[in-house]
Amino acid sequence: MHTIIEPFKIKSVEPIRLTTRAEREARLRDAAYNVFLLRAEDVLIDLLTDSGTAAMSSEQWAAVMRGDESYAGSRSWYRFAHAVHDIFGFEHVLPVHQGRAAERILFSIRCRPGDVVPNNTHFDTTRANVEHAGAEAVDLVVPEGLVPSLRHPFKGNMDVARLRALIAERGRERIPLVMLTVTNNSGGGQPVSMANIREVSAVCREHGIPFYLDACRFAENAYFIKLREEGYADRSAIAIAREMFSHADGCTMSAKKDGMANIGGFLATNDAALAQQERNLLILTEGFPTYGGLAGRDLDAIATGLYEALDEDYLRYRTRSITYLGEHIAAQGVPIVQPPGGHAVYLDAAAFFPHIAPLELPGQALVAELYLEAGIRAVEIGTVMFGRRVPETDEEIAGPMELVRLAIPRRVYTQSHVDYVVEAILNIWARRESVGGYRFVEQAPFLRHFTARFAPLEAEHTEGR
Numbered sequence: 001m002h003t004i005i006e007p008f009k010i011k012s013v014e015p016i017r018l019t020t021r022a023e024r025e026a027r028l029r030d031a032a033y034n035v036f037l038l039r040a041e042d043v044l045i046d047l048l049t050d051s052g053t054a055a056m057s058s059e060q061w062a063a064v065m066r067g068d069e070s071y072a073g074s075r076s077w078y079r080f081a082h083a084v085h086d087i088f089g090f091e092h093v094l095p096v097h098q099g100r101a102a103e104r105i106l107f108s109i110r111c112r113p114g115d116v117v118p119n120n121t122h123f124d125t126t127r128a129n130v131e132h133a134g135a136e137a138v139d140l141v142v143p144e145g146l147v148p149s150l151r152h153p154f155k156g157n158m159d160v161a162r163l164r165a166l167i168a169e170r171g172r173e174r175i176p177l178v179m180l181t182v183t184n185n186s187g188g189g190q191p192v193s194m195a196n197i198r199e200v201s202a203v204c205r206e207h208g209i210p211f212y213l214d215a216c217r218f219a220e221n222a223y224f225i226k227l228r229e230e231g232y233a234d235r236s237a238i239a240i241a242r243e244m245f246s247h248a249d250g251c252t253m254s255a256k257k258d259g260m261a262n263i264g265g266f267l268a269t270n271d272a273a274l275a276q277q278e279r280n281l282l283i284l285t286e287g288f289p290t291y292g293g294l295a296g297r298d299l300d301a302i303a304t305g306l307y308e309a310l311d312e313d314y315l316r317y318r319t320r321s322i323t324y325l326g327e328h329i330a331a332q333g334v335p336i337v338q339p340p341g342g343h344a345v346y347l348d349a350a351a352f353f354p355h356i357a358p359l360e361l362p363g364q365a366l367v368a369e370l371y372l373e374a375g376i377r378a379v380e381i382g383t384v385m386f387g388r389r390v391p392e393t394d395e396e397i398a399g400p401m402e403l404v405r406l407a408i409p410r411r412v413y414t415q416s417h418v419d420y421v422v423e424a425i426l427n428i429w430a431r432r433e434s435v436g437g438y439r440f441v442e443q444a445p446f447l448r449h450f451t452a453r454f455a456p457l458e459a460e461h462t463e464g465r
């Protein structure tokens with residue numbers, strides 16, 4: 001059989017509410033055209049993020065009921081630790097409430113002011129935690145990773161020549177660790193090859209620098225290696241994952257991604273002395289080392305979810321449904337980041353709306369249109385998120401790219417939902433020339449995308465046309 005289907009049937013359903021265009025216009029106006037300010041119940045298909053939005057399986061819900069809420073040494077902790085050891089292989093594991101807590105503990109111990117941490121591309125919380133510790137976060141993704149339309153099987157790879165140059169320039173004692181993000185979330189959800197993991201690991205070992213994986217989407221990355229890298233077609237996803245981690249000295253993990261859980265994460269290492277320091281900090285802010293920031297039931301849900309994320313029927317469906325969305329819109333000319341990533345499709349809003357200048361916020365315009373057209377919520381990753389206003393002059397500076405991310409929650413939506421999203425995008429594509437830009441009405445000095453208020457330029461612009 002060639003048809004790829006959802007490898008599950010649905011036991012519990014959550015209604016989503018269809019709204020009229022008039023209702024959506026009113027809701028979006030009330031939210032000052034910022035979809036973060038909408039009520040979730042007014043959204044039909046929510047593609048804001050794949051973080052913490054997965055549907056748990058019946059086995060995970062059963063695991064929740066098995067959760068042991070003992071303060072210390074609970075059975076849930078042993079099941080969780082066993083799963084992490086089995087898949088990731090590290091000797092020491094610390095449970096945390098989500099990925100950024102692992103980052104804060106790791107970087108606050110390892111980094112000193114003046115240090116530099118290389119990554120393929122730092123995720124925003126990773127960068128913030130490196131910088132908060134006084135260190136510099138440097139992105140060393142391969143040049144292919146920065147060209148949206150360019151096809152390459154492993155656009156998340158690190159540029160090893162630049163890594164070597166950085167080590168030579170700054171000295172290995174100024175580099176407390178090197179990190180690779182698998183898949184590379186901020187770089188379009190693009191995978192890293194095993195060859196690149198091996199090579200970066202070898203450079204780190206040669207210089208005595210610890211090598212970490214930001215493991216949030218480790219299962220999706222393992223599956224891309226199976227599909228795209230020579231020699232891995234016949235290996236199981238779990239065997240590939242184990243090999244990935246065998247090259248590393250530790251990892252940070254958000255179980256809200258490939259943990260298939262709604263909350264949770266962990267920090268892992270093979271370094272006993274470091275683990276002891278980390279545990280001391282863990283107790284200070286997260287909790288006792290056998291539960292961290294989590295309830296026993298959360299630990300059990302993650303222990304089960306980590307294996308489900310590696311199920312190859314699931315991974316085939318997951319990567320296929322995202323590719324399906326990308327292919328169907330790209331076939332009609334819609335510009336996207338190629339190839340589609342492991343968790344999301346990224347629309348190139350600058351190419352979608354060439355008549356809207358970056359400072360007229362083409363990504364914001366596309367996000368607003370997706371909601372108005374069909375009740376779909378996406379997120380702008382462009383000038384709103386990464387541009388800025390210079391406080392002294394009020395000058396607006398554009399972001400490096402104008403992308404809109406459609407992140408797909410795990411196991412939540414079916415193919416007809418995806419078909420609906422395709423139709424909505426193609427409807428907007430057909431009338432793209434009539435869509436106008438936006439301007440800021442209000443903005444915060446940092447992380448402005450969460451709370452900014454906007455107004456459409458259209459009324460102001462087009463009246464005179």
Ligand SMILES: *Cc1c(COP(=O)(O)O)cnc(C)c1O
Pocket residue numbers: 051098099100101123125126181185186214216253254255256257264265
């Ligand atoms: C989500 C994410 C994090 C942070 O995890 P949280 O659970 O949101 O704190 C770190 N790195 C990457 C690549 C992520 O996608």
